[in-house]
Amino acid sequence: MRKQLIxxxxxxxxxxxxxxxxxxxxxxxxxIHVQEQGEKASKVQVNLPLALVQAVAGVLPKDVxxxxxxxxxxxxxTDLTVADLRRIWQQLRTAGDAEFVSVExxxxxxxxxxQGDRVRINVDDLSGKESRVRVEVPVDVVDALLExxxxxxxxxxxxxxxxNKRGELVQVQDGETNVRIWIDEKS
Amino acid sequence: MTPLKAVLIAAxxxxxxxxxxxxxxxxxxxxGGPEGTRLIVPVPIMLxxxxxxxxxxxxxxxxxxxxxxxxxxxxxxxxxxxQVGAADLVRIEEKDETVSxxxxxxxxxxxxxxxxxxxxxxxxxAALEQIFENSHGDCLHPAAVLGALRETxxxxxxxxxxxxxxxxxxx
Numbered sequence: 001m002r003k004q005l006i007x008x009x010x011x012x013x014x015x016x017x018x019x020x021x022x023x024x025x026x027x028x029x030x031x032i033h034v035q036e037q038g039e040k041a042s043k044v045q046v047n048l049p050l051a052l053v054q055a056v057a058g059v060l061p062k063d064v065x066x067x068x069x070x071x072x073x074x075x076x077x078t079d080l081t082v083a084d085l086r087r088i089w090q091q092l093r094t095a096g097d098a099e100f101v102s103v104e105x106x107x108x109x110x111x112x113x114x115q116g117d118r119v120r121i122n123v124d125d126l127s128g129k130e131s132r133v134r135v136e137v138p139v140d141v142v143d144a145l146l147e148x149x150x151x152x153x154x155x156x157x158x159x160x161x162x163x164n165k166r167g168e169l170v171q172v173q174d175g176e177t178n179v180r181i182w183i184d185e186k187s
Numbered sequence: 188m189t190p191l192k193a194v195l196i197a198a199x200x201x202x203x204x205x206x207x208x209x210x211x212x213x214x215x216x217x218x219g220g221p222e223g224t225r226l227i228v229p230v231p232i233m234l235x236x237x238x239x240x241x242x243x244x245x246x247x248x249x250x251x252x253x254x255x256x257x258x259x260x261x262x263x264x265x266x267x268x269x270q271v272g273a274a275d276l277v278r279i280e281e282k283d284e285t286v287s288x289x290x291x292x293x294x295x296x297x298x299x300x301x302x303x304x305x306x307x308x309x310x311x312x313a314a315l316e317q318i319f320e321n322s323h324g325d326c327l328h329p330a331a332v333l334g335a336l337r338e339t340x341x342x343x344x345x346x347x348x349x350x351x352x353x354x355x356x357x358x
Binding site: 029040041042043044045046047048049051052055056058059060187 | 266272
């Protein structure tokens with residue numbers, strides 16, 4: 001669960017955006033910090049310029065892009081095709097605030113809802129563990145992500161939108177694991 | 188001075204002058220600790236480049252099927268890293284192992300440390316880009332690597348593995 005959660009969040013952070021606050025001329029950097037306490041204590045810090053991430057996204061083999069395989073986003077045991085997402089998004093884009101994905105499993109609940117100009121992704125563990133994921137994605141990033149055709153997600157366009165965002169993207173608390181992803185102008 | 192003397196002097200002086208001006212790759216291998224064996228091999232880069240041209244085909248063109256798929260990625264990373272200033276790009280700390288990838292000056296520095304083993308690799312990003320830009324398909328050209336080495340100096344590789352130690356530097 002923990003590794004799946006981290007992988008999901010790190011993948012989402014590369015695709016999605018936070019509540020953006022300002023557009024700046026300076027080079028934006030994305031920071032991904034993962035810290036695990038306890039017996040297997042470890043610390044991972046990745047700091048990359050978004051320009052590099054965007055350029056790499058353009059040449060990554062499709063099967064390397066983590067949870068996106070053959071045009072499908074894999075949300076644990078629930079597979080949504082990009083075509084499904086695009087259809088849902090086109091309808092909900094104009095529908096205003098709404099909860100448009102809700103997956104309830106025995107030990108996990110996933111909710112994706114639109115609130116204003118943001119999409120909120122919440123993942124909660126229901127098995128009693130201290131596990132919580134909160135992601136906020138500006139609508140224009142989702143637009144960019146789904147602007148292509150067929151089963152492809154336009155990751156580069158989404159990252160391009162991220163260039164104008166600053167601030168927290170993702171915060172995860174999962175037992176002894178903490179994940180934080182944010183964008184600023186510090187290397 | 189007769190023409191013959193001039194030719195003889197030139198024949199002696201030119202290689203010495205070239206050798207003095209040339210850069211050397213120095214490979215320093217130590218096995219078995221201080222009491223063990225040590226091998227130091229200084230190789231003039233210019234000479235190695237010439238030798239590389241006459242080497243067998245499989246040496247002149249190092250092929251790796253997986254390289255073809257990775258080459259666009261490697262080129263992009265090298266190109267983009269050139270634009271990056273000094274930064275800690277990656278740092279991984281685990282109980283018995285630390286890995287760091289840092290852009291320092293114009294160099295990419297990779298360090299791995301774990302009990303009994305240390306790896307240090309420094310390579311100029313511009314040279315990396317040059318190597319990848321001069322590579323084609325699944326083929327890496329040692330001559331291009333050697334050419335890129337001429338643009339740098341200092342220690343490039345230092346590996347300590349127990350009692351064994353390898354240093355590769357350019358001077």
